[in-house]
Ligand SMILES: Nc1ncnc2c1ncn2[C@@H]1O[C@H](COP(=O)(O)OP(=O)(O)O)[C@@H](O)[C@H]1O
């Protein structure tokens with residue numbers, strides 16, 4: 001199914017329903033009461049469906065928000081805190097409360113859960129990414145349902161994802177999921193923010209870029225969610241570009257998603273899934289520097305088949321080592337690609353502007369290689 005474009009909505013929905021490995025993301029707005037506190041009945045209802053699927057043998061990862069919602073009541077606050085250190089402390093208390101509900105709920109069905117708290121850094125550095133990947137895979141092999149959240153107790157505004165939508169899509173790549181299900185407080189993507197009159201639910205998206213360009217989406221209105229539909233579409237874009245089908249719907253509909261019913265919005269995946277390394281470069285890696293390509297090199301890179309050669313690079317910015325991710329920018333300052341550098345930044349200036357023959361003569365055989373090889377390069 002992933003080797004060709006999944007044309008029909010039916011095919012996409014069946015693929016999600018029969019997924020062997022699935023990531024389910026549930027937002028704060030689906031786990032809370034109108035006053036923003038954790039709603040244990042909603043947690044319980046979700047667990048019932050997920051535990052049944054896990055017992056049927058589905059390898060399931062749950063990305064759950066709700067730590068702050070679960071923490072501010074026990075700490076005696078009237079509302080969600082807004083300053084960073086109180087949010088961190090609240091999440092630290094609430095994450096334990098949240099996990100306690102999941103632990104007891106899943107245990108009723110004989111299903112074990114494990115907690116994984118990730119920071120953005122864990123997805124940006126190759127070694128930490130592989131480490132998270134190993135742990136998640138092992139948990140799944142052991143039949144455990146990993147429950148993932150951002151490590152809010154330590155995340156600051158500068159480094160946090162904030163919403164869990166993009167985190168869930170990175171987790172879907174980490175575990176090579178067959179499907180991503182985004183659960184929220186609305187039953188799908190609408191043609192406009194749903195409070196606008198005439199907004200209609202979109203049942204199927206075959207071309208997400210068209211949707212991003214033509215459909216008006218807004219932020220959260222619940223006061224408990226973080227990214228609204230903007231980050232959900234961004235998450236869906238990354239997932240489908242990685243070959244992973246997505247269903248976006250309300251948490252109440254989770255059971256019928258697993259039956260392949262036509263609920264919410266289904267997003268068709270791109271025809272071919274890239275290698276794990278290229279997906280990481282494209283969507284997770286945090287660049288440490290920038291190589292500025294001249295017009296010819298930028299065109300060659302954008303053609304999709306060329307490596308970035310020193311002959312076409314006019315400037316190197318930043319301090320990075322061989323193997324680190326870097327931006328490739330054109331001379332107007334636009335990011336055109338991301339890639340893994342073949343050299344340390346300090347080795348590069350002497351190579352710039354020289355072709356392979358000159359590099360061999362001037363610096364030796366070991367410098368006669370592309371600055372970024374096309375296998376390690378992803379267009380944006
Ligand atoms: N075009 C749109 N279609 C659907 N929902 C939209 C759209 N634009 C904005 N939204 C808003 O996005 C909200 C869901 O995002 P959010 O509150 O962040 O949820 P979560 O906590 O599940 O991440 C919806 O309640 C809705 O008000």
Ligand SMILES: N[C@@H](CCC(=O)OP(=O)(O)O)C(=O)O
Nearest residue numbers: 027028065066067068164226
């Ligand atoms: N990590 C935070 C959740 C952030 C958030 O609200 O995310 P989301 O509901 O997915 O938009 C928490 O657990 O409270």
